[in-house]
Amino acid sequence: MTPRKDLLDIASLTDAEIHFVLDNAVPFKDLFKRSVKKVPTLRGQTVLTLFYEASTRTRSSFEVAASRLSADVTHFDIETSSVTKGESVVDTVETLEAMKVDYIVVRHKQAGIPELIARNTHASVINAGDGFHAHPTQALLDAFTIKETFGTMEEHRVVIVGDIKHSRVARSTSLLLRRLGMKVAYLAPGSLMPRDVPKDVTLLKNWDELWAWKPEVTYLLRVQMERQREPFFPSVGEYHKIYGMTDERLARVRDQGLYVMHPGPVNRGVELNDNVMTYERSLINQQVENGIAVRMSVLYWLRPGSLK
Amino acid sequence: MTPRKDLLDIASLTDAEIHFVLDNAVPFKDLFKRSVKKVPTLRGQTVLTLFYEASTRTRSSFEVAASRLSADVTHFDIETSSVTKGESVVDTVETLEAMKVDYIVVRHKQAGIPELIARNTHASVINAGDGFHAHPTQALLDAFTIKETFGTMEEHRVVIVGDIKHSRVARSTSLLLRRLGMKVAYLAPGSLMPRDVPKDVTLLKNWDELWAWKPEVTYLLRVQMERQREPFFPSVGEYHKIYGMTDERLARVRDQGLYVMHPGPVNRGVELNDNVMTYERSLINQQVENGIAVRMSVLYWLRPGSLK
Amino acid sequence: MTPRKDLLDIASLTDAEIHFVLDNAVPFKDLFKRSVKKVPTLRGQTVLTLFYEASTRTRSSFEVAASRLSADVTHFDIETSSVTKGESVVDTVETLEAMKVDYIVVRHKQAGIPELIARNTHASVINAGDGFHAHPTQALLDAFTIKETFGTMEEHRVVIVGDIKHSRVARSTSLLLRRLGMKVAYLAPGSLMPRDVPKDVTLLKNWDELWAWKPEVTYLLRVQMERQREPFFPSVGEYHKIYGMTDERLARVRDQGLYVMHPGPVNRGVELNDNVMTYERSLINQQVENGIAVRMSVLYWLRPGSLK
Numbered sequence: 001m002t003p004r005k006d007l008l009d010i011a012s013l014t015d016a017e018i019h020f021v022l023d024n025a026v027p028f029k030d031l032f033k034r035s036v037k038k039v040p041t042l043r044g045q046t047v048l049t050l051f052y053e054a055s056t057r058t059r060s061s062f063e064v065a066a067s068r069l070s071a072d073v074t075h076f077d078i079e080t081s082s083v084t085k086g087e088s089v090v091d092t093v094e095t096l097e098a099m100k101v102d103y104i105v106v107r108h109k110q111a112g113i114p115e116l117i118a119r120n121t122h123a124s125v126i127n128a129g130d131g132f133h134a135h136p137t138q139a140l141l142d143a144f145t146i147k148e149t150f151g152t153m154e155e156h157r158v159v160i161v162g163d164i165k166h167s168r169v170a171r172s173t174s175l176l177l178r179r180l181g182m183k184v185a186y187l188a189p190g191s192l193m194p195r196d197v198p199k200d201v202t203l204l205k206n207w208d209e210l211w212a213w214k215p216e217v218t219y220l221l222r223v224q225m226e227r228q229r230e231p232f233f234p235s236v237g238e239y240h241k242i243y244g245m246t247d248e249r250l251a252r253v254r255d256q257g258l259y260v261m262h263p264g265p266v267n268r269g270v271e272l273n274d275n276v277m278t279y280e281r282s283l284i285n286q287q288v289e290n291g292i293a294v295r296m297s298v299l300y301w302l303r304p305g306s307l308k
Numbered sequence: 309m310t311p312r313k314d315l316l317d318i319a320s321l322t323d324a325e326i327h328f329v330l331d332n333a334v335p336f337k338d339l340f341k342r343s344v345k346k347v348p349t350l351r352g353q354t355v356l357t358l359f360y361e362a363s364t365r366t367r368s369s370f371e372v373a374a375s376r377l378s379a380d381v382t383h384f385d386i387e388t389s390s391v392t393k394g395e396s397v398v399d400t401v402e403t404l405e406a407m408k409v410d411y412i413v414v415r416h417k418q419a420g421i422p423e424l425i426a427r428n429t430h431a432s433v434i435n436a437g438d439g440f441h442a443h444p445t446q447a448l449l450d451a452f453t454i455k456e457t458f459g460t461m462e463e464h465r466v467v468i469v470g471d472i473k474h475s476r477v478a479r480s481t482s483l484l485l486r487r488l489g490m491k492v493a494y495l496a497p498g499s500l501m502p503r504d505v506p507k508d509v510t511l512l513k514n515w516d517e518l519w520a521w522k523p524e525v526t527y528l529l530r531v532q533m534e535r536q537r538e539p540f541f542p543s544v545g546e547y548h549k550i551y552g553m554t555d556e557r558l559a560r561v562r563d564q565g566l567y568v569m570h571p572g573p574v575n576r577g578v579e580l581n582d583n584v585m586t587y588e589r590s591l592i593n594q595q596v597e598n599g600i601a602v603r604m605s606v607l608y609w610l611r612p613g614s615l616k
Numbered sequence: 617m618t619p620r621k622d623l624l625d626i627a628s629l630t631d632a633e634i635h636f637v638l639d640n641a642v643p644f645k646d647l648f649k650r651s652v653k654k655v656p657t658l659r660g661q662t663v664l665t666l667f668y669e670a671s672t673r674t675r676s677s678f679e680v681a682a683s684r685l686s687a688d689v690t691h692f693d694i695e696t697s698s699v700t701k702g703e704s705v706v707d708t709v710e711t712l713e714a715m716k717v718d719y720i721v722v723r724h725k726q727a728g729i730p731e732l733i734a735r736n737t738h739a740s741v742i743n744a745g746d747g748f749h750a751h752p753t754q755a756l757l758d759a760f761t762i763k764e765t766f767g768t769m770e771e772h773r774v775v776i777v778g779d780i781k782h783s784r785v786a787r788s789t790s791l792l793l794r795r796l797g798m799k800v801a802y803l804a805p806g807s808l809m810p811r812d813v814p815k816d817v818t819l820l821k822n823w824d825e826l827w828a829w830k831p832e833v834t835y836l837l838r839v840q841m842e843r844q845r846e847p848f849f850p851s852v853g854e855y856h857k858i859y860g861m862t863d864e865r866l867a868r869v870r871d872q873g874l875y876v877m878h879p880g881p882v883n884r885g886v887e888l889n890d891n892v893m894t895y896e897r898s899l900i901n902q903q904v905e906n907g908i909a910v911r912m913s914v915l916y917w918l919r920p921g922s923l924k
Contacts, residue, residue, distance in 0.1 A: 032408045035612055038380075044654035046684075056384055060384055060407070061407070064354060064380075064409070067380040068354075072683040078672065091881060095904050098905040099677070099905065099908060100908075101680070265403070277399070285405065292408075340716045344661075345660050345661075345716065364692055368690055372662060372717070376662075572707075573708075593710050593711070593714040595714075596710075596711050
């Protein structure tokens with residue numbers, strides 16, 4: 001396995017790298033059962049978070065992952081100062097490069113910014129979500145969760161429901177699951193279905209077609225209400241009725257023993273209703289826990305020493 | 309002493325627990341005189357702060373306390389993101405539970421939220437102030453400060469002055485001091501006196517009655533100017549004149565050797581004037597220092613291992 | 617060398633102290649080449665940042681410096697709470713003093729606030745910029761960068777270009793460089809030139825005079841667009857044309873082998889243009905890296921044990 005500096009998207013990963021990250025997340029997760037949930041692996045390394053888009057959950061997940069590896073974490077608080085002073089991304093990166101930080105975890109509303117940053121620094125850059133492009137650690141934690149649930153990954157049938165078009169989660173997770181041998185289908189309103197759907201993805205028009213496809217996992221996407229400038233569906237209630245996990249659909253999901261996933265945070269009453277949150281085969285909280293283990297594994301994989 | 313998971317209010321504490329926290333705060337405070345003010349007690353534990361109401365002082369006090377116990381501290385920055393994404397408290401807690409944090413320190417403007425959170429997580433929940441309900445670590449640091457000052461706690465006479473009705477500090481501190489055997493009186497404008505004053509609290513109408521009651525400690529409450537929607541008193545100047553610690557009252561306080569306490573931050577010119585801040589029997593700064601020691605003691609008391 | 621508690625400005629430093637800080641920054645900078653960029657020097661010490669003016673870069677630089685010395689860092693987040701509650705600086709300092717923090721790193725838009733704070737606390741106070749007064753760690757990192765570049769410091773010729781009048785950087789850096797034996801000149805618009813220019817500073821009216829003066833370093837000041845209430849120059853484009861490092865001037869700078877410095881963050885198209893950022897003798901990023909090493913050296917110099 002050739003050492004690598006950055007995690008920018010799923011497409012550029014080799015199979016060996018994917019399996020390295022997924023396999024090493026297992027012992028990191030075991031750590032959480034211990035009283036001292038910490039190892040000295042990254043002692044003396046600095047992990048800097050650079051979030052141009054606020055995300056308490058993802059940032060905290062990386063922060064806890066880094067702390068459990070004994071790294072020092074610094075938030076470069078981009079909203080309160082440099083941006084208002086009109087500093088460009090490239091100038092910020094030159095500064096961080098000069099500060100000799102070891103990792104930069106970046107989120108930006110524009111696709112490609114993490115790659116731009118990676119080209120301008122010796123630090124390991126981890127894409128924590130860029131525009132509609134990629135969110136690779138989400139994909140890795142999703143794959144890890146499915147593998148953990150079924151014991152294997154091949155051939156499982158996962159349907160992704162919702163705003164596929166604007167979802168970097170859908171893009172990254174769908175790609176990774178297919179590479180790992182799974183069958184993926186999309187259910188989305190016409191206005192929220194991307195034009196360039198890969199050939200090996202099955203397109204479903206409605207829940208009747210979804211049931212007929214016989215999925216084992218239903219992956220509900222978050223409706224990004226704050227990102228939507230033009231309305232892609234009539235109303236939130238309408239969305240829930242047509243694409244959401246209603247009580248009726250949940251009854252059938254339970255009946256067939258399907259698993260439910262969601263990247264969080266959920267919009268109750270939109271993608272799903274209250275009863276889904278307590279459904280015994282909901283993997284939503286397991287995804288959160290696995291997020292920390294998988295991010296520890298990613299930080300470990302990209303550790304500075306590994307490049308030598 | 310039965311192990312316990314959470315600190316939600318004073319009412320639910322046993323005497324043994326109260327004394328455990330107060331007694332163990334002593335060696336933690338001694339630590340502050342050393343050059344290395346740190347012990348490895350909570351190494352590998354994660355303390356997460358979840359403040360729905362901003363409070364630099366209380367949050368910093370917990371943060372420093374946790375650091376001095378070698379815990380890792382993460383701020384779940386609730387204002388900038390999840391709330392604007394419409395996430396409910398319960399969903400946030402499910403996330404934190406999945407992250408396997410060890411402590412959640414929570415402040416919320418609504419009473420009962422810490423208890424709701426505690427029921428939904430294995431983490432130890434510490435109430436850092438909820439609505440008009442409780443602020444138990446403030447009460448414990450107040451009791452500790454009085455004990456430290458007098459050597460004992462029984463029978464001392466403490467008068468609490470100000471907006472009793474809207475004060476979780478008054479509620480928690482008054483309750484704890486009375487349980488520890490002290491005599492408590494309230495002096496408040498009629499509009500700021502609660503309806504359900506406990507029977508063993510003496511009600512005072514004005515400073516003449518206060519002097520006649522012969523207190524040993526005058527505890528001035530903060531006027532929560534930012535929380536007051538309707539005016540409960542004519543003006544700030546008026547409040548100072550009628551209920552504040554003016555120069556005249558300070559002269560008498562000094563004359564009688566009374567101690568002065570305040571939970572901070574003070575509104576100079578409202579609850580008290582400049583001269584109180586340098587009064588030799590003001591315990592206000594001692595309360596801040598003791599706050600860190602007492603919060604270390606609370607974190608130690610609730611440490612994960614203690615439940616086994 | 618008499619032990620000292622605070623770093624408030626350059627004027628109050630002895631020569632021995634200046635050389636102590638500059639000399640000790642060398643081994644700290646060497647540390648950055650190692651995989652574990654950390655030493656246990658300040659383990660158990662608490663460094664508190666108190667920024668009344670936002671500055672992501674300076675705050676991060678101090679935070680990384682403190683972490684690399686194994687200190688605990690706490691941000692006293694002054695904007696979100698205490699100030700809105702109307703707390704005064706003096707009351708905040710009394711609180712921090714009571715918290716027994718070891719260092720307070722303070723930035724304030726008003727000159728003299730760090731000194732006021734230093735008088736009211738046992739903690740070591742480091743001025744991270746106060747009004748138009750001083751920014752001593754910037755001056756020290758600038759001097760360190762020049763010494764590192766030339767091998768020596770004496771007699772080098774440094775011209776400072778821009779808004780001298782409102783620049784604490786200019787004030788502190790100019791003073792330190794002259795004390796270290798360098799020749800300093802100012803080039804500024806009349807409206808941005810201070811009235812009390814020291815006698816040993818050469819005043820230049822335009823770039824022709826600048827070339828004639830034969831500087832070895834051109835130090836471009838940041839145009840503080842956010843601080844300017846009244847316009848001191850017609851427009852940003854005008855400023856660039858008259859005082860900025862244009863392509864024509866850069867060609868001559870390159871031709872003569874001059875170095876370029878800037879305190880950051882840069883306003884591209886104002887003080888300098890894009891080509892300066894990649895100019896081989898630009899020391900701008902080196903200044904950032906040295907900032908961390910010099911701040912580590914300052915924290916080390918003022919370490920609590922040194923006062924005993």
